[in-house]
Amino acid sequence: EVQLVESGGGLVQPGGSLRLSCAVSGFTFSNYWMSWVRQSPGKGLEWVANIKQDGTEKYYVDSLMGRFTISRDNTENSLYLQMNSLRAEDTAVYYCARDLGKWEPHQHWGQGTLVTVSS
């Protein structure tokens, strides 16, 4: 069974940093593109970033302005999102997702981890 479990969310002050993790099981992690997608409370969905199987290609939503970094460790079956210079508008549930492929949608999703940016 495909499983994705996010962790690392919590309350952080504006300007602070957090590192989200996504531990996967039930499939060969190194075979798949992976994404992070976020959802602000009561609002819609926003794709954040994705990463190629070997980590050599990464794409981000422009509005992040270089504050977030996606990475992966195929030996640990884990996906990461380093978030710096956090702002109130980054408050959201962050989901990791396994993509069908490059330029393909998100077939499997984790349950999400809540990030709250507030003083």
Add this chain to the structure above:
Amino acid sequence: DIVMTQSPDSLAVSLGERATINCKSSRSVLYSSSSKNYLAWYQQKPGLPPKLLIYWAFTRDSGVPDRFSGSGSGTDFTLTIDSLQAEDVAVYFCQQYYSTPYTFGQGTRLEIK
């Protein structure tokens, strides 16, 4: 960025009837060389992550009931739910994955009338 606009924002349909949700993209998401529309539909129930229903505009993901169907091409797409069931109450999102940043519609809330 490609802007995705769904209509209506909310919809109430009687059990057993048909629900239709529309999605319009600001640019074509049809890739001419493959003749594929880079358009997906997701269902999200309260407290749960989104679930992929349809991709390539009309291909149902594994295990998705055949009462869910997708249609359209280019910039205009439709998700149709035939014979609405109580468990179909959810918010539905379209998404283009033609180009980054991948973008979602604002969502359509489907309720039972």
